[in-house]
Amino acid sequence: MKTILRKISACVFFAAVICFTFVNSYAAEYQDTLRVGIYYGSDTQSSLTLESIKGFDIGFSSDRSFYPLETVGTTSVKALKSYAGTYHLLHSSHSTREELEDSLAELRGAGVNVFPAYYNSSYCAFSGVFTNQNDAQWQADNGGAYAIPVALSANALCLTDNETGNIILVVDHSTAGLAVFSADRQNSDSFLTISGSSKGTYRGGFECKALGSEALTVVNIVPVEDYLYSVVCREMSPSWHVEALKTQAVCARNFALGRINYHNKYGFDVCKTVCCQAYSSTADQSKNVHTAVDETRGELLFYENQLVQAVYSSSMGSSTENVKNVWGSNFPYLVSVDNSYEDTENVYNGKWEKKLTTARATELMKSYGIGTVTDISAIEYSDAGRVVKLRVTGTEGEKIFEREKCRTVFSEATYSQKYTITKGGIITHPSVFLSSYNSSKEKTLDSVSVLSGNNKTETISGKYVATNGKTTKSYSSTVTGGDPDTYTFSGEGWGHGVGMSQYGAKGMAEAGFDYEEILTHYYTGTHLEKAY
Structure with a gap:
């Protein structure tokens, strides 16, 4: 190596x-950290409550880096979307974190209850929260410390102390996210816990963004090796x-x-599902x-x-x-x-047999416009014994599927591409003699057409009664060996x-x-x- x-x-x-x-x-x-999607798309959250017995480092994230603004001792915080048009008082704006730290200390020493903010790409000291500009302006004029009202954009997020409800951080930026880590994040045993119905304990930290909606997209920022502790025990038995x-x-x-x-x-980078790799909290490591x-x-x-x-x-x-x-x-x-x-015989879904009815196959093929399915056949196999061409024939045409589609098109019946197909049942049609004025021929019922009572020509199927005017006789097809409307897929292996x-x-x-x-x-x- x-x-x-x-x-x-x-x-x-x-x-x-x-x-x-x-x-x-x-x-x-090479990246030493990964960004793992926890809540996103249709699974965004209205808020995110985090717990840490060590307190939190709070700040913002941008370009895969975390920029801490302050360490707070509270053990529970909540991230949520700020309402567009919410006002705060801006006391100072700086180009560096160090300048902000000095300003926060000075203002707090003067009795002003300020908190850090990342606003308009600057490090800022904010105070208060107001629903309209007039109230914010009144406080700015009468608060005793220099301040101007500023309104938040639709991208703004805030972090509150979950015990007091007080705002402790605002991030208002088009691309940066609100980020939270445990205060002992340099410790390899550092964890954050998501509380509520989605409770789970995670390594690393979390980033929240609004992405143009009222809900939060939540990303776990985690060291690669810590990510693997979770993935390996979910992708393979510990x-x-x-x-x-x-x-x-x-x-x-x-x-x-x-x-x-x-x-x-x-x-x-990666999501938490098997679409990427299965990932969740640290509970089962x-x-x-x-x-x-x-x-x-x-x-x-x-x-x-x-x-x-x-x-x-x-x-x-x-x-x-x-x-x-x-x-x-x-x-x-x-x-x-x-x-x-591989002990295929004795592993879960190693050997399998699944059935698919004609009706269900027809339903699955509806978007392909081939009508009622009449046949499903594997027409080409690889050297390793997997189906690489699958033909599905219907009353209105046929469709040929290739490679992985041979597994996924009927995924409820095919756990891999390695399978054979048999159609259940053998149909036996009885024979009848048809006579004309100068000849007599023997034919099976399925090849005979009759003129129905509404003057339509129809092919015989099922059970019929024939008469010569003097005697009558019943005829019906018989089925042996299973249901002729069912396809059986017998295969081995689970996955691609x-x-x-x-x-x-x-x-x-x-x-x-x-x-x-x-x-x-x-x-x-x-x-x-x-x-x-």
């Missing part, structure tokens, strides 16, 4: 157990062999550092996981000079898949390899099947392989380097 200090040439990718999309690469300096956990730590580290600024729309992360600290997997896109999924059956057959990409280290150490099998890594670790041997087996031609 080499020790290096370099730029990491990383490819941004959409990697997780669920879904991946490869896009263009970019070069990114009870597994430590060498398997080490492989997960390296893969998760590779993933995270290849994801910097990926969710830039919301101002963070274990000693095993800490050992795995600590003993691989700073280690990354490279292919030549490229940071490896270390994708993984739960189980893969007897072999992994070439990336070109899943996402259409070409990566020389993401090819099909043996996966015989590219890169490392997590259960395969478990099996290899239990067989005596170390994490470097496991990683270089699943990612062909790669090597580990200590990047920091």
Whole structure:
């Protein structure tokens, strides 16, 4: 293993157990912290209440840096959106934090109840809160200390002491966010707790922004290695062999550092769901996981000079898949390899059989305009045994799906691309003799058309009664071996099947392989380097 200090040439990718999309690469300096989306999009919060027994460092964040303005001893604070048009009194404005500290001390010494603010890109001393300019102006004229009223913009946020309700910080800036860390943030055991219904304890700090709405987008700013403590124990069982956990730590580290600024729309790198990597509070972290992360600290997997896109999924059956057959990409280290150490028969969703009715398949195909589904067929397989072309035929046309779509189009019935399809039931149609004036022919009922009572020609199906004018006889089709309107998907593996099998890594670790041997087996031609 080499020790290096370099730029990491990383490819941004959409990697997780669920879904991946490869896009263009970019070069990114190694970041020692990650920005993890906790509440965003449709899951924003009206406020955020944080607790810390050590007090808080409060300030603002900008360009991935935290700028503390003050340390407060209160143990509970609440961040929330300020109302546009709210007024405060501005007592002083400065270009540096040090100047602000001096001003706050002087004003407080004079009996003015001031608090820090980051306003119009300046370090400011504010006091009071007013709903209109007249009240603010009256206080400015009669308060005894120099002050002018200022109105907040739609971007403004405030932080209050949750015990007294008093404002202790205002941040009003188009791009900077309100940021809060524990006062002992330099301590490796520093935590912040989100209180309320979403209670959880997190490492690092939090940034809040309004992003044009009345609710808060909340980002956890956390050191990379601390982030891994949470991710590894959610992506892999903490009870597994430590060498398997080490492989997960390296893969998760590779993933995270290849994801910097990926969710830039919301101002963070990775989200907390399996869309990126599963991440939450510190509650379930274990000693095993800490050992795995600590003993691989700073280690990354490279292919030549490229940071490896270390994708993984739960189980893969007897072999992994070439990336070109899943996402259409070409990566020389993401090819099909043996996966015989995976105990597929005995892992969750390792072997599976799922059924899909014609009615449900038709519903899922509605947007493709092919009518009622009449057949579902795997028409091409990869060398590793995965479906790479799936044809769905309907009464009004057909649709052919390729690569990963062969798994996701009927995802409720297909846990991987490695499956076969059988259609339930054998339909037997009885035969009848049809006579004309000069001949007689035997035909099955499904090939006979009749003239109905409303003068329409219809194909016979189901149960019919025939008569020659003297006698009558009932005819009906019979079904054996199951429901002819049901497709059975029988397969193995759970997930996309590219890169490392997590259960395969478990099996290899239990067989005596170390994490470097496991990683270089699943990612062909790669090597580990200590990047920091």
